[in-house]
Amino acid sequence: MIDRLSVTNFKAFGFAEIPLAPYTLLSGLNSSGKSTVLQAFALLRQSYEALHEEDGGFLLNGDLVELGVGQDVLHEDYIRLDDSEPRIRLALRYQGAEYSWSVRYEREADLLRVDDGCDRSGSALPPPLSGTGFQYLRADRISPAVSYPRSHEIAVRRGFLGSRGEHTVNYLRHFQDEPVRDEHLRHPQARSSRLLDQAEAWMQEICPGVNLQAEAIEGTDSVRLSFRFGTAGLSASNRYRPTNVGFGLTYVLPVVVACLTARPGGLLLIENPEAHLHPRGQIGMATLTCAAAAAGAQVVVETHSDHMLNGVRLAVKERRLSTGDVLVHYFRRNVGEIEMASPTVGPDGMVSHWPEGFFDEWERSLDRLLD
Numbered sequence: 001m002i003d004r005l006s007v008t009n010f011k012a013f014g015f016a017e018i019p020l021a022p023y024t025l026l027s028g029l030n031s032s033g034k035s036t037v038l039q040a041f042a043l044l045r046q047s048y049e050a051l052h053e054e055d056g057g058f059l060l061n062g063d064l065v066e067l068g069v070g071q072d073v074l075h076e077d078y079i080r081l082d083d084s085e086p087r088i089r090l091a092l093r094y095q096g097a098e099y100s101w102s103v104r105y106e107r108e109a110d111l112l113r114v115d116d117g118c119d120r121s122g123s124a125l126p127p128p129l130s131g132t133g134f135q136y137l138r139a140d141r142i143s144p145a146v147s148y149p150r151s152h153e154i155a156v157r158r159g160f161l162g163s164r165g166e167h168t169v170n171y172l173r174h175f176q177d178e179p180v181r182d183e184h185l186r187h188p189q190a191r192s193s194r195l196l197d198q199a200e201a202w203m204q205e206i207c208p209g210v211n212l213q214a215e216a217i218e219g220t221d222s223v224r225l226s227f228r229f230g231t232a233g234l235s236a237s238n239r240y241r242p243t244n245v246g247f248g249l250t251y252v253l254p255v256v257v258a259c260l261t262a263r264p265g266g267l268l269l270i271e272n273p274e275a276h277l278h279p280r281g282q283i284g285m286a287t288l289t290c291a292a293a294a295a296g297a298q299v300v301v302e303t304h305s306d307h308m309l310n311g312v313r314l315a316v317k318e319r320r321l322s323t324g325d326v327l328v329h330y331f332r333r334n335v336g337e338i339e340m341a342s343p344t345v346g347p348d349g350m351v352s353h354w355p356e357g358f359f360d361e362w363e364r365s366l367d368r369l370l371d
C-alpha cells in the first residue's frame with residue numbers, strides 16, 4: 001500500500017504530506033486541492049516511460065491528465081528547496097520504502113526534466129503505479145453516446161477503462177463472462193458471478209430493474225451500450241440507447257466496472273463517484289468503493305457527498321472495513337495555503353470531530369429551519 005504522498009510546489013500545494021489508507025476519502029470546498037492529489041498520482045503513472053529515459057521527467061500532458069506547461073503546474077508561491085531554480089517534487093512511501101522524484105521548472109516546457117541532483121535509482125514507480133490494476137476516473141467522464149471506442153490494446157491488454165471511462169463499454173463487452181472472484185465485490189442479488197451480472201446488480205442499486213448490454217458494432221471500431229428496464233419477457237422494456245436514458249446511469253458505469261476490477265495491489269483513483277446519483281444510489285456507490293478496498297485494492301475517492309461519507313462510516317460500523325482501513329481528509333484554504341484536517345471514523349462509525357465546513361451543511365440548514 002502507498003501510505004503517504006508528499007507534494008512540493010505542485011499546483012494547489014506549496015507543501016503537503018497526505019497520509020493514505022486502503023480507503024482514503026478526500027473532501028473539501030471546491031478548488032481546495034482534492035483533484036491535485038489524484039493528479040499527482042496520474043502524472044507519475046503517465047510519466048512511467050518518460051521517467052526511465054535519459055533526460056526524461058514528468059510528462060505533463062498524456063492519456064491521463066493534461067496539465068499544461070511548467071508555469072501551470074508550479075505552485076504560484078513556490079517554496080525554494082535551495083537557492084537555485086524552483087523544483088517540483090513528488091514523493092511516496094510504499095511498503096516502508098521511499099520513492100521520490102524532483103524535476104526542474106521550465107516555464108514553457110511540457111516535459112519537466114528530472115533534477116540532476118535527484119537519485120535516479122529510487123525513481124522507479126512502485127507496483128500500484130506501474131502495474132495493471134490501476135484505474136483513474138476523472139470527474140469529466142463519458143456521457144451518453146451511441147458508440148464508444150473499441151481498443152484491444154487499452155481495454156483488453158492493459159485492462160484500463162480510460163481516464164474518462166471511455167473504454168468501459170469495450171472492457172465490459174470483452175470480459176463480461178469472466179467471474180468476479182472476490183466475494184467482497186459480489187452483489188448478493190446478482191444472478192451469477194459473471195462480470196456483466198455483477199455490474200448489472202450494482203447498477204440496480206441506482207436504478208432497480210436496469211439491464212445492460214455491451215456489444216460490438218459490426219464493421220466498425222466501436223462498441224455500443226444499451227439499457228433495458230424490467231425483467232426479461234413480457235414486462236421488459238425495449239433496449240434504449242444511452243442517449244435516451246438518464247445521464248447518471250452511463251456516467252456511473254465506469255465507477256461500477258472499475259470497482260469490480262479491484263484486486264490486491266491495485267490502485268483506484270475516483271473523482272466524485274456520487275455525481276448525478278440520487279441519495280440511495282450514492283450510498284450504493286460508497287458501499288461498492290468500500291468493497292473494492294476490502295477486496296485489496298487501494299482506493300482514493302474525491303467526494304462532495306455526505307452520503308459517500310456515511311456509506312464509509314457504515315462500512316466501518318458493519319465491519320466491512322476496519323477503522324485502520326479508512327482515512328478521511330478535509331481540505332480548506334487558509335489565506336492562500338491549504339490546510340488539511342483528518343477526522344477519524346471510530347469502530348461504531350462515529351466521526352471524531354467535525355471541522356467547520358466539513359459536511360456540516362445539513363446541520364446549518366436545520367438550525368435555520370428550526371430557528
Ligand SMILES: Nc1ncnc2c1ncn2[C@@H]1O[C@H](COP(=O)(O)OP(=O)(O)O)[C@@H](O)[C@H]1O
Nearest residue numbers: 011012030031032033034035036072074075076
Ligand atoms: N500553479 C498553481 N499555483 C497555485 N495554485 C494553483 C495552481 N494550479 C492550480 N491551483 C489551485 O488549485 C485549484 C484547483 O485545485 P483542485 O485540486 O482541482 O481542486 P478540487 O479540490 O476542487 O479538486 C485552483 O482553483 C487553484 O486555486
Ligand SMILES: [Mg+2]
Nearest residue numbers: 034035271302
Ligand atoms: Mg476536483
